[in-house]
Amino acid sequence: MKIKALYYPLVSLMIGLLLSSGVIIGEVQAAKKSVLKMGWPETPQNGLNVTGIKSGSEFAFAATLYEPLFIVQLKGGMVPWLGSGWRYDTAQDAWYIYLDKRAQWHDGMPVTAEDVKFTFETAFKYDLTAGGSLKPYINSIVAVDKHTVRFNMKRKYANFLWGAAGTMIIPKHIWSKVGDVTKFLNPNPIGSGPFKFKTF
Numbered sequence: 355m356k357i358k359a360l361y362y363p364l365v366s367l368m369i370g371l372l373l374s375s376g377v378i379i380g381e382v383q384a385a386k387k388s389v390l391k392m393g394w395p396e397t398p399q400n401g402l403n404v405t406g407i408k409s410g411s412e413f414a415f416a417a418t419l420y421e422p423l424f425i426v427q428l429k430g431g432m433v434p435w436l437g438s439g440w441r442y443d444t445a446q447d448a449w450y451i452y453l454d455k456r457a458q459w460h461d462g463m464p465v466t467a468e469d470v471k472f473t474f475e476t477a478f479k480y481d482l483t484a485g486g487s488l489k490p491y492i493n494s495i496v497a498v499d500k501h502t503v504r505f506n507m508k509r510k511y512a513n514f515l516w517g518a519a520g521t522m523i524i525p526k527h528i529w530s531k532v533g534d535v536t537k538f539l540n541p542n543p544i545g546s547g548p549f550k551f552k553t554f
Contacts, residue, residue, distance in 0.1 A: 390549060402540040402554060404522050405482050416522055419545035423451060423470070424519035432515065436465055436523055436546065440515060446506070449514055453501040459525045460550045467497035472526035474505075474518075480536055485521035488514065 404416045423437035432440075436457050441450040457465035474495055477485030491511040496504040505514070525544055532538040543551040 389552060402543050402551075403536070403538055404524060404540065404543070404545075405476070405480070405484070405535050405538075407484050407522070417547065418549045419543050419547045419551055420522040420524065421457075421545065421547050422520045422522055424515075426516060426519050432519060436470075437519075446504075447510065448507060449505040449518075450498070451503045451505070451518070453503070455501055457546055459546050460544045461525075463525065463527060464500075465523065465525075465546050466500050467503045469523055469526045470503045471495045471497045472530060473521060473523045476524070476529065476535055477521065480534075482536075485518070488517045 404420050407413050407416055421436050423435060424440075425433040425435050427433060434454070436454060437451050438454045439452045441452075442448075443450065451470065453465060453467060453470070459465060474485050474488065474492070476482070478489040478492070480486070481489070488511075491508055491514060493506045493508040496506065498504050505518070507514070511517075523546070525546075528544055529535055529538070545551075
């Protein structure tokens with residue numbers, strides 16, 4: 355009886371230590387691929403087409419697959435995301451956005467300045483909600499190099515960075531081939547976000 359009395363608490367203690375340490379279990383779980391199944395309170399109005407975002411719920415849904423340049427914090431600060439930094443050149447009246455060189459699309463292609471340029475020029479062309487609001491302030495967009503984008507301003511706009519920050523960037527090598535982006539069903543979304551699309 356004394357052995358049994360000591361055995362069960364000892365086993366429980368050992369299991370508790372293993373679980374709390376996460377060393378053994380954590381390594382096993384980290385080695386496995388996993389699938390996140392999500393229930394959503396509403397069907398996105400524009401399906402899987404990220405260019406048609408019209409609500410906070412749709413933005414949250416898209417953010418699982420796509421990413422913006424920066425994350426705007428509640429206190430007004432910016433957290434680098436696809437963008438690693440920015441600079442305003444007063445002499446040129448231009449904003450420079452620098453991209454994280456590690457960023458990749460889900461198909462393995464790198465995220466480049468051409469993708470950012472294409473995203474905003476597409477937003478301007480189709481008057482999209484995301485990114486399109488900057489159109490009156492931008493004269494042109496230039497991919498300076500693979501990881502640098504320059505926005506040449508038409509007129510000064512103090513909120514430019516905040517307006518550009520939250521726009522979901524889309525891959526040019528896919529969306530440039532679809533014609534009218536507002537009608538594209540995007541059946542197999544390729545983003546750069548934390549999750550890869552499987553089924554919907």
